[in-house]
Amino acid sequence: MRKKLKTSADDRKCMFSGCKQILSIYNHQIYCHVHRDQVAQEQMRKIPYHHPV
């Protein structure tokens, strides 16, 4: 059985400035689902699209 000794992993907040969303322990992203999508779109604009060949 796994005991919950460390709680830090349960207490991660979205890294988006001003966002107080607590991330699920199952969410391994640094952003909540809302900002994850936003940031992903931002990055798609910055990073040139390249095909996996």
Ligand SMILES: [Zn+2]
């Ligand atoms: Zn957020």
